[in-house]
Amino acid sequence: MSLYHETATILSAPTTHGGTLKSRVFSPPSSQKTPLRSPPSQIYALAVESTKWSAVLSEVINATDLLRLERKLTPILALLLTHDLLMTKAGVALPATHGLRQSVERHRARLSAELVRVRIRRGCATLEELRALVEETASQKNGGRQHPRWVRVNTLRTTVDEQLESTFKGYEVVATVAEVVDSSPTKKVLCLDGNVPNLLALPQGRTADITKSEAYKGGMLILQDKASCFPAVLLDPRPDGDEDLIDGCAAPGNKTTHAAAILEARGRGATQKVFAFEKDGHKRAATLRDMVRRAGCDDFTEVFGGTDFLRVDPDADRYARVGYLLLDPSCSGSGIVGRDELPELCLPRGPNEKTTPPTTKEKKGKKRKREDENDQNEGKKEMPVMVIDDDGETTILKSQADLRTRITALATFQTAVVTHAMRFPAARRITYSTCSVYAGENEHVVLRILQSDVARQRGWRILERKEQVTGMKEWPVRGDADACGGDLTVADACIRTYRDDGRGTMGFFVAGFVRDSDSDDEEREGSPFVRDAEGRIVRDENGIPTLRATGLKAVDLDKMEGEEEEEESGSEEYYVGPEGDEDDGDGDGPYVRDAEGRIVRDAMGMPTLKSAVRGRDPEGDKDGGEEWDGFDD
Numbered sequence: 001m002s003l004y005h006e007t008a009t010i011l012s013a014p015t016t017h018g019g020t021l022k023s024r025v026f027s028p029p030s031s032q033k034t035p036l037r038s039p040p041s042q043i044y045a046l047a048v049e050s051t052k053w054s055a056v057l058s059e060v061i062n063a064t065d066l067l068r069l070e071r072k073l074t075p076i077l078a079l080l081l082t083h084d085l086l087m088t089k090a091g092v093a094l095p096a097t098h099g100l101r102q103s104v105e106r107h108r109a110r111l112s113a114e115l116v117r118v119r120i121r122r123g124c125a126t127l128e129e130l131r132a133l134v135e136e137t138a139s140q141k142n143g144g145r146q147h148p149r150w151v152r153v154n155t156l157r158t159t160v161d162e163q164l165e166s167t168f169k170g171y172e173v174v175a176t177v178a179e180v181v182d183s184s185p186t187k188k189v190l191c192l193d194g195n196v197p198n199l200l201a202l203p204q205g206r207t208a209d210i211t212k213s214e215a216y217k218g219g220m221l222i223l224q225d226k227a228s229c230f231p232a233v234l235l236d237p238r239p240d241g242d243e244d245l246i247d248g249c250a251a252p253g254n255k256t257t258h259a260a261a262i263l264e265a266r267g268r269g270a271t272q273k274v275f276a277f278e279k280d281g282h283k284r285a286a287t288l289r290d291m292v293r294r295a296g297c298d299d300f301t302e303v304f305g306g307t308d309f310l311r312v313d314p315d316a317d318r319y320a321r322v323g324y325l326l327l328d329p330s331c332s333g334s335g336i337v338g339r340d341e342l343p344e345l346c347l348p349r350g351p352n353e354k355t356t357p358p359t360t361k362e363k364k365g366k367k368r369k370r371e372d373e374n375d376q377n378e379g380k381k382e383m384p385v386m387v388i389d390d391d392g393e394t395t396i397l398k399s400q401a402d403l404r405t406r407i408t409a410l411a412t413f414q415t416a417v418v419t420h421a422m423r424f425p426a427a428r429r430i431t432y433s434t435c436s437v438y439a440g441e442n443e444h445v446v447l448r449i450l451q452s453d454v455a456r457q458r459g460w461r462i463l464e465r466k467e468q469v470t471g472m473k474e475w476p477v478r479g480d481a482d483a484c485g486g487d488l489t490v491a492d493a494c495i496r497t498y499r500d501d502g503r504g505t506m507g508f509f510v511a512g513f514v515r516d517s518d519s520d521d522e523e524r525e526g527s528p529f530v531r532d533a534e535g536r537i538v539r540d541e542n543g544i545p546t547l548r549a550t551g552l553k554a555v556d557l558d559k560m561e562g563e564e565e566e567e568e569s570g571s572e573e574y575y576v577g578p579e580g581d582e583d584d585g586d587g588d589g590p591y592v593r594d595a596e597g598r599i600v601r602d603a604m605g606m607p608t609l610k611s612a613v614r615g616r617d618p619e620g621d622k623d624g625g626e627e628w629d630g631f632d633d
């Protein structure tokens, strides 16, 4: 069977049977009689792209009367072949003499001419504009209107400023995610996120700008949902004490490389390391290694592929200095955006279907039939379903009881992973995250962890909201109080995101744990040196640290003799622009820039809005004015 027949079969199967399109293609049930001969990735891509284009292409096919002229073509085959003929560079992936290929190539000129008409009818001046419109429409159908394309700038290899000057040159920098998602799909706009440093939001329609860029290929840009950046930000690894960091469930490596980038940006100690564990010893481990290398942290990150984190000995010498652990174990993946949703498939009319409008009687009959079908589908939609976990595991769930059993099993594993992490002797900060929306995998797991013997014996407690790093503390969506048994402190400490709430993220959950005996503040209390907001020891240009007790340089004899230290300027000269809207019409966007045109950020990397600076008393408030609290909220 050809790629086209196989894809047609997959697309024709009722979606209530056999799970999502992805699962049907990549993990077909063992009951499937004939295994797929074409590469699953090709089938999947053809199915998704043709579905996205199906409204446009059905109009083209209907206008050319293709199905009446080519009686061997079914509507779905006509759609798939026309897609490849008109929308891909390579054309139809069949030999030139193949009957299917000829059946559409014979009509190439008319099909192309009709495509131009359809494009003009949709008000698009170019095919590129039509493509963007199709992408936009598809993402709206996925609830994607609220979902920008999130891009993490990998500071191990580049900076936001460098990227604004290169990959995103010519982009308008706007102040809110809403402006990005509401802009025209072809518009070059982006915004800098207000919760996660070095994260950009772009319109979905500009994804190709990223994926085709040298920066992306060179590991400078990483496509990562905003919510998936929260764990590394909340973990907040610092260089004090030269503590090592573990990612216990690491592949494909988004969070490992993010945590490594944060550590490096803060002046990683010369011996500080990241250990990344991945149970899968094959593809996922290879992807993790590749990502670590591409992201540029392989010199201080050790990858342990094929290693079960639960079997790693916390008391081994190698891990004696592990202070931070990031845990993002397998979960139900129920918060992932776009997992089940495909845009609606519109098929062209068959040769015998009428083009004239149906009579009232026909309409009534059809309506009743459709309602019957819908009712049946509604009944079937719930169960059975095939769920794919976030790490690709497929499970068939026949009933709500099955779902509960699955969540309970996952929760037991998730609890075991975090309580195991709590056994590392020097550990003092842990994050636990899932891309699940179920309380059973989230708040309930947090409560179980807090009540565990190891947590009590070793002094672990929840990382409260007020102790969280800037950006996470301000995130407004918190844990579910009921699911936390009414414990408001724990609920407020938990961070949630929902995929349909207009904040542009996937569904996600993260919570942090700290050890009381070893908390950050106490650690810093014990430190003899002054540290900046990022935890770095403050040094002068010669590298001499500043003593906390005296505020003097540790070996600065002049100062010790009482000489006044020259006051640091503290406030650079910023061009803020005249009063008015955020952009001020000066063409350089809503943010404050320094004399060299770079966006000014605070110690956490958050950009400074002009409006925030404008309200400031020029004499007072030298340390930054209003606190940044995010764009979305």
Ligand SMILES: C[S@@+](CC[C@H](N)C(=O)[O-])C[C@H]1O[C@@H](n2cnc3c(N)ncnc32)[C@H](O)[C@@H]1O
Pocket (backbone or CB within 6 Å): 228, 248, 249, 250, 251, 252, 253, 254, 255, 256, 277, 278, 279, 280, 284, 307, 308, 309, 310, 328, 329, 330, 331, 390, 391
């Ligand atoms: C949710 S994914 C991690 C995603 C990753 N944090 C990221 O952001 O790229 C969970 C990963 O944990 C791995 N895993 C599951 N059980 C594990 C275990 N006991 N030890 C180590 N890794 C495990 C899975 O194979 C999967 O790759």
